[in-house]
Amino acid sequence: MEKIKVAINGYGNLGRAVELAVTGSEDMELVAIFTRRDPADLETASGLAVAQSEMAKWVGNIDVCINCGGSATDLRHQSPEAATLFNVVDTFDTHAAIPQHFAVVDQVARENDRLALISTGWDPGLFSLNRLLGESILPQGETYTFWGPGLSQGHSDALRRIDGVASAVQYTIPNEDALESIHAGEQLELSTRDKHRRECWVVLEDGADGEAIREQIVTMPNYFAEYDTTVNFISQKEFDRDHTGMPHGGTVIRQGQTSDGTSQVMSFKLALDSNPEFTGSVACATARAVARMAAEGARGAITLFDVPPVKFSPEAPEALRKRLL
Incomplete structure (x- = not known):
């Protein structure tokens, strides 16, 4: 062939x-x-x-x-x-x-x-498919998506595009208490901010305005504005020592009912050494x-x-x- x-x-x-x-x-x-x-x-x-x-x-x-x-x-x-x-x-x-x-x-x-x-x-991708399957199989219910803990390539790339940033990574941290409750069958109403927080580790170029860059990060739409975001400024040496790995993962959960009093939970999870x-x-x-x-x-x-x-x-x-x- x-x-x-x-x-x-x-x-x-x-x-x-x-x-x-x-x-x-x-x-x-x-x-x-x-x-x-x-x-x-x-x-x-x-x-x-x-x-x-x-x-x-x-x-x-x-x-x-x-x-x-x-x-x-x-x-x-x-x-x-x-x-x-x-x-x-x-x-x-x-x-x-x-x-x-x-x-x-x-x-x-x-x-x-x-x-x-x-x-x-x-x-988007495999999680999207699982959201579709969950909603199709359990039409009466709620879908929850949790990312991390791990490094987001897209969000890290967005950080590195900012003028004055020499190196940067962003970690997505899920709300573990909420995740455990949903897996147990408890229904929760969660905002975007309730489900995750974002941690940014940034190396500044010489002469860069750290506070201006921090403000640009935490107000960036579609990436950070909707979350509680922490920005940490560190040296290049610290960055190279602690932030060169690329783990990630996450979970999609569909929680639904097929009849009164009958609860069903579908879950798809990834745990990745290399995003x-x-x-x-x-x-x-x-x-x-x-x-x-x-x-x-x-x-x-x-x-x-x-x-x-x-x-x-x-x-x-x-x-x-x-x-x-």
């Missing part, structure tokens, strides 16, 4: 993780890593760096391009631009802006006869699905909601039915 030819667009933490996932998949072949940097100066595990300005030369040689920029600024432009040339996957994770991003990418993909899947990963490596693995499986669906004629923008689960697996449907059903 001919291998699926994959390109990576952007080579940060997620790009490196996708490279690891794709090169570890027997049915896939990594053919290019597009970068804004000078390819001669970019060290990649596969040695496949190509200037982003050369992307158009690869049309016809790539089945799917996985866009690995950040959601705060990159993917809003990166995904529609790449969709003029290739079938694409992205991990756009600014939840409030997903409908707008979908509309833009959908128009571009349809105009250029491409298929584009946006917002894959684990939230980017897990997200890269989800993006890799998603790219497989996009390549297959595009070959079957699917076009425009889609999300994980629109993908038959069998498309994610390298195995044949009959093998999956025999082994997993």
Whole structure:
């Protein structure tokens, strides 16, 4: 069987993780890593760096391009631009802006006869699927999503985009008391602020105004304004010692009733040593699905909601039915 030819667009933490996932998949072949940097100066595990300005030369040689920029600024432009040339996957994770991003990418993909899947990963992504399943199976009930404890790539990227910030990470901390109560079947009315708090660890550039940066962080819409957010300023030495790991995780809980007095709880949990490596693995499986669906004629923008689960697996449907059903 001919291998699926994959390109990576952007080579940060997620790009490196996708490279690891794709090169570890027997049915896939990594053919290019597009970068804004000078390819001669970019060290990649596969040695496949190509200037982003050369992307158009690869049309016809790539089945799917996985866009690995950040959601705060990159993917809003990166995904529609790449969709003029290739079938694409992205991990756009600014939840409030997903409908707008979908509309833009959908128009571009349809105009250029491409298929584009946006917002894959684990939230949005796998958590979204579990929210959908929970509401469909238990229509009378409540859904609760808790993130962390762990490092958020998207929120950390948003911090690093602020002028005057040299290095930064953000940890999402769930309300463990609320989580335990909901798992036990107790119904709670929780605001966004009630469910989580955010901890930011920031290294300032020389001469940067810390209080101004703190204010910019805690008032940032869609990222920090809706939460109790703590901003801690530390040295680069402390940052390198204590904040270079990337754990994360979370839980989706659907609590519902199927009859009077009969309570049901569905739960899906992730505990991740490496947020980017897990997200890269989800993006890799998603790219497989996009390549297959595009070959079957699917076009425009889609999300994980629109993908038959069998498309994610390298195995044949009959093998999956025999082994997993």
